[in-house]
Amino acid sequence: MSEISPAEWTAILLSLRVAIMATLVATPFGIGLAWLLARREFWGKSVLDALVHLPLVLPPVVTGYLLLLTFGRRGLVGAWLADNLGIVFAFRWTGAALACGIMSFPLLVRPIRLSIEAVDRRLEQASSTLGAAPWQVFATVTLPLALPGVLAGMVLGFAKAIGEFGATITFVSNIPGETQTISSAIYSLIQAPDGDAAAGRLVLISIVIAMGALIASEWFARRATKRLHGN
Amino acid sequence: MSEISPAEWTAILLSLRVAIMATLVATPFGIGLAWLLARREFWGKSVLDALVHLPLVLPPVVTGYLLLLTFGRRGLVGAWLADNLGIVFAFRWTGAALACGIMSFPLLVRPIRLSIEAVDRRLEQASSTLGAAPWQVFATVTLPLALPGVLAGMVLGFAKAIGEFGATITFVSNIPGETQTISSAIYSLIQAPDGDAAAGRLVLISIVIAMGALIASEWFARRATKRLHGN
Amino acid sequence: AAQEKSLTIFAAASMKNALDEIDAAYAAKNGVKITVSYAASSALARQIEQGAPADVFISADIDWMDYAIGKKTINEPSRVNLLGNSIVLIAPKDSKIDNVNIGPGFDLSRLAGDGRIATGDVKSVPAGKYAKAALQKLGSWQAAEQKFAMAVDVRAALTLVARGEAALGIVYSTDAKAEPGVKVVGTFPADSHPAIIYPVAATTTAKPQALNYLAFLRSTAAKTIFDKYGFKFLVSPST
Amino acid sequence: MLRVDVTKQLGEFSLEASFESQGRVTGLFGASGAGKTSLINMIAGLMRPDRGVIALDGETLDDTSAGVHVRPHRRRIGYVFQDARLFPHLDVRQNLDYGRRMNRLATDSAQLTRITDLLDIGGLLERRPGKLSGGERQRVALGRALLSKPRLLLLDEPLGSLDEGRKEEILPYLVRLRDEGIPMVYVSHDAAELRQLATQIVMLKHGRVTALGGVKVLT
Amino acid sequence: MLRVDVTKQLGEFSLEASFESQGRVTGLFGASGAGKTSLINMIAGLMRPDRGVIALDGETLDDTSAGVHVRPHRRRIGYVFQDARLFPHLDVRQNLDYGRRMNRLATDSAQLTRITDLLDIGGLLERRPGKLSGGERQRVALGRALLSKPRLLLLDEPLGSLDEGRKEEILPYLVRLRDEGIPMVYVSHDAAELRQLATQIVMLKHGRVTALGGVKVLT
Numbered sequence A, B: 001m002s003e004i005s006p007a008e009w010t011a012i013l014l015s016l017r018v019a020i021m022a023t024l025v026a027t028p029f030g031i032g033l034a035w036l037l038a039r040r041e042f043w044g045k046s047v048l049d050a051l052v053h054l055p056l057v058l059p060p061v062v063t064g065y066l067l068l069l070t071f072g073r074r075g076l077v078g079a080w081l082a083d084n085l086g087i088v089f090a091f092r093w094t095g096a097a098l099a100c101g102i103m104s105f106p107l108l109v110r111p112i113r114l115s116i117e118a119v120d121r122r123l124e125q126a127s128s129t130l131g132a133a134p135w136q137v138f139a140t141v142t143l144p145l146a147l148p149g150v151l152a153g154m155v156l157g158f159a160k161a162i163g164e165f166g167a168t169i170t171f172v173s174n175i176p177g178e179t180q181t182i183s184s185a186i187y188s189l190i191q192a193p194d195g196d197a198a199a200g201r202l203v204l205i206s207i208v209i210a211m212g213a214l215i216a217s218e219w220f221a222r223r224a225t226k227r228l229h230g231n
Numbered sequence C: 001a002a003q004e005k006s007l008t009i010f011a012a013a014s015m016k017n018a019l020d021e022i023d024a025a026y027a028a029k030n031g032v033k034i035t036v037s038y039a040a041s042s043a044l045a046r047q048i049e050q051g052a053p054a055d056v057f058i059s060a061d062i063d064w065m066d067y068a069i070g071k072k073t074i075n076e077p078s079r080v081n082l083l084g085n086s087i088v089l090i091a092p093k094d095s096k097i098d099n100v101n102i103g104p105g106f107d108l109s110r111l112a113g114d115g116r117i118a119t120g121d122v123k124s125v126p127a128g129k130y131a132k133a134a135l136q137k138l139g140s141w142q143a144a145e146q147k148f149a150m151a152v153d154v155r156a157a158l159t160l161v162a163r164g165e166a167a168l169g170i171v172y173s174t175d176a177k178a179e180p181g182v183k184v185v186g187t188f189p190a191d192s193h194p195a196i197i198y199p200v201a202a203t204t205t206a207k208p209q210a211l212n213y214l215a216f217l218r219s220t221a222a223k224t225i226f227d228k229y230g231f232k233f234l235v236s237p238s239t
Numbered sequence D, E: 001m002l003r004v005d006v007t008k009q010l011g012e013f014s015l016e017a018s019f020e021s022q023g024r025v026t027g028l029f030g031a032s033g034a035g036k037t038s039l040i041n042m043i044a045g046l047m048r049p050d051r052g053v054i055a056l057d058g059e060t061l062d063d064t065s066a067g068v069h070v071r072p073h074r075r076r077i078g079y080v081f082q083d084a085r086l087f088p089h090l091d092v093r094q095n096l097d098y099g100r101r102m103n104r105l106a107t108d109s110a111q112l113t114r115i116t117d118l119l120d121i122g123g124l125l126e127r128r129p130g131k132l133s134g135g136e137r138q139r140v141a142l143g144r145a146l147l148s149k150p151r152l153l154l155l156d157e158p159l160g161s162l163d164e165g166r167k168e169e170i171l172p173y174l175v176r177l178r179d180e181g182i183p184m185v186y187v188s189h190d191a192a193e194l195r196q197l198a199t200q201i202v203m204l205k206h207g208r209v210t211a212l213g214g215v216k217v218l219t
């Protein structure tokens, strides 16, 4: 196996940055939404639920195209954000993170929701009789007990963010050093007849990254389970 | 909104067939694997776990390519299956189902695993003192209690199978009536300068299908939760 | 000044090999940093429409260049129909099929037997569009239509043939040339399909340097490289 | 003073209870299934009455006709559940400290020591509930409620799973608490226990109050 | 005949118990935390001893030196847990029927009626455990174990959460079971209960057997 080229290093580091950013930013939103879906009844809940799953159902290119129309520099939201808050997603690594975050969002939300639904409400009741306000109940009982789900969601989301490429390349293109992640680099390489070896090398690197994330998450999950079950 | 053309109908029905098939066949394997990962310690467990997540991490095109190498008519497994069992995946809708099943497998397994891990082992113990052999414990206690996770996994998997296209098109290409699903039809349309309107129509149909699946699963989940919590 | 010394090119993914080499030559000569974003022409055209920071657009077909021009995002006078290509019939290296004479009435369907014919999607992938046009012109489309396996791009079609999954394929000669697993068994007559053209142009927001780059693409130095990869050079090279 | 006048339908079971208790310890006595737990769930605010009023020391906690329902965490009512309901992710010390943290009270290590000594759980502080015996769990739950410094304490068979020796240690402590002025509602099916502790008895049968008065009603 | 001679380390707690019981009902008596539940968990096969032997009627269930460990479902030992452990997804009838189904026994509706009547749970058959009171849950758990027709019955404070009236109905039934020949190990901290039921007492203290013999050892 030959050396990793500087351009490949750039793509690897960018992928890590994008996937970590996407996962970290999406997680709090994911937790909030999962809680809403698990514990509240409200009008339009099914629609919200469907909306969350949308990036899974649509071909990634479609999601990327919709992102381009919405968050592009000339897009509805994109123009407003750029003019008023100075936040630019278009053709920046932040845009890649946005695309990855949205694509992995359904994978993040579901396991968290599942875990929140499984939390024993009698413990939440006990917490409230001890003086915990609803947000304290959530922070000190519900969320810690749903931790395995949060970890599972984060791993799925992170893995997806590493592998995402259809929406990303459609939204922010494939600009080396700015928006070219490992996955889009693999795509470029595969497009060239002699790129298979280099692509294979990058595939191996993706696998190693994902393995690392998995092993880390298993380790955390094991600790969390130990804590929960006391042995 | 104009009429749905016969070709589009074909793609829609094929998508449904592929996604349902993929989900139904993958579910028992997913349950078995989830149980292994949740409840057993064995050598190579992390590797197996990583393997399951692989389709998520790799760009779909790569997974499709690997499928081609393995299950193509000239592929290692594909050739054997075709010669000995007469099972052919190449350029068939079964191949599309295989691709969708593999792509959605990680999404299927995780929630199930999470739910199995959350099952109270004291109930499993109670079951065994009442004379239930391990498989009976699993069938009568563990699995029913993990039902919400099974449903969540199936929904995620089904949604993904509807949206999957990268691996499918790489593996079995795009043959109208045989392997052209809604997603690959949408992709083709979006690649043409004047295809947006038609693509938009198919996107709406995808959304409707996924909404249907979601609402059905929510309904089942609600029943299951009611059963579990008794009110 | 550092800004002046860099260019961003949006190029069709199928150009990667040749363009990488040309960019290296250009960068060495002019000290300009070239960044290329390779993706589908459709995605690139739409991104430019949405204000992408591209200086030059290299499209794999005329349609998407026209689309971009229609959206007023291209500096129209700078447009050049730079390269051409031809489409060829390929078969796996070890195939018994060889030396096919492609002309009016040629029976592609019989040639394929019970195998499949791989090409790019005939609705969306340029190579597929040209293949369909050619076969229609030659009167072979109707009989063969059922046997087509339409791949997501030319590379995927090429892979299907190289792996022996498909009996035949129709791809660009440039791609066929680079893949050792296939052999060319026939070339489609140039008049059987619309001219295969790769247009290049600067965007309306391009840096001045872009025109210099476009000029380089038309130079003899560039021609040598494009020739090497099998592209037809459609303009008279400048030195 | 505790005033309860509520009705609640649970499936086929109907609860209709009305009583007033000046007593410092109200003993709730009744057979299994009489409605004792349901009643104190309503006092704690965990279950809303279908109709009626619950008031404590003049403060209305529930009044369905006025739409009043004070939420459990604002009632400052401690509750020792029939099933201990310890937090499995917290060790015993954190479980004991939970009420103090939630109410932002100052640490009172003297009180902590007094209670852990009394309940003989000082040796378990670093352990998680999963590793406790049934009786130990119940004692920790009792300690946790006591340490949250409630203004009313609800105890649902708190000594049910304890041996005689332990009971005889804890009961006098509860008597002392009572005499210090912390009002309690004490659920038990052990008349002897109630005789020692309660100042007033509410006898429940099939969801109805069948007797009300001093400990003499425990024939 | 039950022979137990085991050691087990649980955190800092060490259990070393050795006894033989010919008695039809072995009363296991000891304070909270003495090791009673741990001991019967080993008899049920849910916990493996670190070292030692457990044998029932001449059949070795555990023998660490010979590597023997019969799995719980093959022991045919019924267990009424301290926490009821009803299956939440099954209604009361299905919970009661569970052991019969698992052991593929014939339906015995006379027996079912006898037991639901005795435990007064006939009215709850269609309900799920989540809708039962604490005492009702315990009674269903007792019924479930009885109906699985075990050859030995382990009872971990089965009457702990029941009122006197109910206890006085159920104890004589257990006495009758005993006299019909179903051996039991009965955990309780209620000496009176044990005096009525047990034929032999094992007294546990801090994980050690401190007394062994007839009910007279319950001073």
Ligand SMILES: Nc1ncnc2c1ncn2[C@@H]1O[C@H](COP(=O)(O)OP(=O)(O)OP(=O)(O)O)[C@@H](O)[C@H]1O
Pocket: B231, D010, D011, D012, D013, D030, D031, D032, D033, D034, D035, D036, D037, D038, D039, D082, E130, E131, E132, E133, E134, E135, E136, E161
């Ligand atoms: N959610 C529910 N749905 C239907 N019936 C219920 C529900 N909750 C409780 N019940 C019934 O209401 C009655 C009173 O229950 P409750 O828990 O208040 O009894 P309890 O007096 O505390 O009994 P125990 O001493 O056994 O704990 C019981 O018969 C019970 O079966």
Ligand SMILES: Nc1ncnc2c1ncn2[C@@H]1O[C@H](COP(=O)(O)OP(=O)(O)OP(=O)(O)O)[C@@H](O)[C@H]1O
Pocket: A231, D130, D131, D132, D133, D134, D135, D136, D161, E010, E011, E012, E013, E030, E031, E032, E033, E034, E035, E036, E037, E038, E039, E082
């Ligand atoms: N997994 C464990 N790790 C550490 N200590 C444990 C564990 N399980 C139980 N113990 C300790 O072992 C001792 C015996 O527990 P056991 O449950 O057998 O008591 P018990 O006699 O049944 O008490 P009770 O009457 O309170 O139910 C207790 O002190 C308990 O804290």
Ligand SMILES: [Mg+2]
Pocket: D036, D037, D038, D082, D156, E133, E134, E135
């Ligand atoms: Mg109760």
Ligand SMILES: [Mg+2]
Pocket: D133, D134, D135, E036, E037, E038, E082, E156
């Ligand atoms: Mg115990």
